Amino acid sequence: MKELLTKAQAMLTKLWNFLLPLWSSLLTRWNAFLEKLSTINIPFLNKKLSPGTIGIAIVVFFAIIVLVCLKSCGKNIVQAPVPVTTALPLSQEIRSFATFDGVVDPYLTVNLDARVKGYLTKIGFADGSMVKKGDLLFVIEQDTYIQDVKLKQAIYTEAKLEYNRQKSLLKENATSQAAVDKALSQYQQSEANLTLAKINLGYTEIRAPFDGLMGRHLLDVGTYLDTTSKGVQLSTIQQISPIYVYFSLNERDFLKFEKNQDPNTERKSEVNTLPIYAGLQSETGFPHEGVLDYAANLISTDTGSLQLRAIFKNENYQLIPGLYARVMAEYGPTRQALLVPMTAVMTDQVGNYVFVLDEAKRAQRADITLGQRFQQNVEVAKGLTPNSQVVINGFINLSVNQVASPTQVTLEAIKLR
Structure with a gap:
């Protein structure tokens, strides 16, 4: 950085040494020119003019010429109207x-658990598929539970017959009430055991509790399910x-x-x-x-x-x-509201505003207060009327009181949802 500053200082010194003699030469020539003019006698003046007075007169003379030229040129300049696109504000019923x-998030999420022991023998769904209520999803080895139901059924049938026989003998006073009560207890126990056996057999088939979306299966066919009090999770279904x-x-x-x-x-x-x-x-x-x-x-x-x-x-x-x-x-x-395209709104230190055209097609600034935005449009809560000619395109080249050449279009109604 220090080297750069040194080089820059050296270059400026060379430039100054070059311009100083040139400037001194120009001043010398200018003073010589003014000295010659001062030797000229002017008939209506009784004295000679000083070089300073002549210099000032020349500068004033050229200034007057420049002003006259600018004034005459300005009269001939006619600014062409700026092409713009205008539209009336969109009047539409809206709601905040x-x-x-x-x-x-799913309506329901249920874990599908195995509640009985056995080998997993069948998976009846594709991972991630939709299933209907009652569809068979998993099957656990059933042979043991089928035989258990048959055994409990036989015991139940025998207990029922014995209970009916004891009741008949009691009517003939051929047995005691204690024997009848014992037969009744055995009959009720066998009925409960048969019901439990059928329930366990039903647990070997796991079906969809509702129409839903299946997750992936967590265990494969052939896996032995050694259940606990919480069961073994096989998959998840979501409604x-x-x-x-x-x-x-x-x-x-x-x-x-x-x-x-x-x-x-x-x-x-x-x-x-x-x-x-x-x-x-x-x-x-x-x-x-x-x-x-x-x-x-x-x-x-x-x-x-x-x-x-x-x-x-x-x-x-x-x-x-x-x-x-x-x-x-x-x-x-x-509520009924006025909407304009968001792209037509400009902002400065004063606030939000748009350009509108008056009856003479001159651009005027209209300060506005914005409400909610609806897609590409925005609500104008204050500052416009339904008949305002809003400039929606070409306003970048406009200034206040500038004449415009408008092309009017119609804003399309928006869908609120």
Whole structure:
């Protein structure tokens, strides 16, 4: 850095040494010229003019010539109108809304567990497939449980016959009441054991508890299932029709909504009444319609937000658990508003403004107050009328009071969802 400064200083010194003699030469020639002019006698003056006076007169003379030329040239300059595109503000009925980031979550999630021991003999679904309620998903080795049912059935049949025989003998006073009671107990025990055997046999087949989306199987065919009190998990099934979307309302927006509430009206819960709309990243707008289904009763001190949940029918299974979703909630009454393209709005230190054309097609600045944004358009709460000719294209070349050559177009109505 020091070397660069040294080189720069040396170059400036050389430049000064070159210009100084040249400037001195020019001053000498100019003074000589003025001395010659001062020797000229002017008839109507009785004295000679000094060189300084002559120099000032020459400068004034040339200045007058420049001003006259500029004035005469300016009269002949006619600025052409600037081509622009204009449109009347879009007058449309709208409603206030708020958007959130949400996450899709299943309506139900159930772990499919094996409740009896045995070898896994069959898997009846493809991983990640949709299944119907009652579809056979897993089969556990059944032979042992089938034979157990037959054994308990035989014992039950024998106990039932013995109980009926003892009752008949009691009517003939050929047996005691104790024998009848004992036969009844054995009959009831065998009936219960038979019921338990049939239940265990039923546990060897695991079926879908509802229409849902299957996860992957966690154990393969041939695996021995040595169950515990909690069972052995085989897979997971999720119900995704209907389906939930969770989202949160931060504290700042919550207070804003509370402020907009009419204190004189009765406070009513929006749960199961407020429409909620959602859209995925690959979708335009918010094509999925649901309803607010849950609102937490307090704001989390950890996140500073209020958790909300909406439920959607999801009949076509377009919403899949884990997906990110854009969520929109409308609130407040509908109102008639004026909308202009967001690209037509400019901002400076004073605030937001647009250019409008007056009756003489001259550009005028119109200071505006913005409301909510709707896609590519924005609400103008103050500053325009329905008949304002708003410049939506070409305003970059405009200035106040400049004449424009407008081409008027009509703004298309927007879809709010």
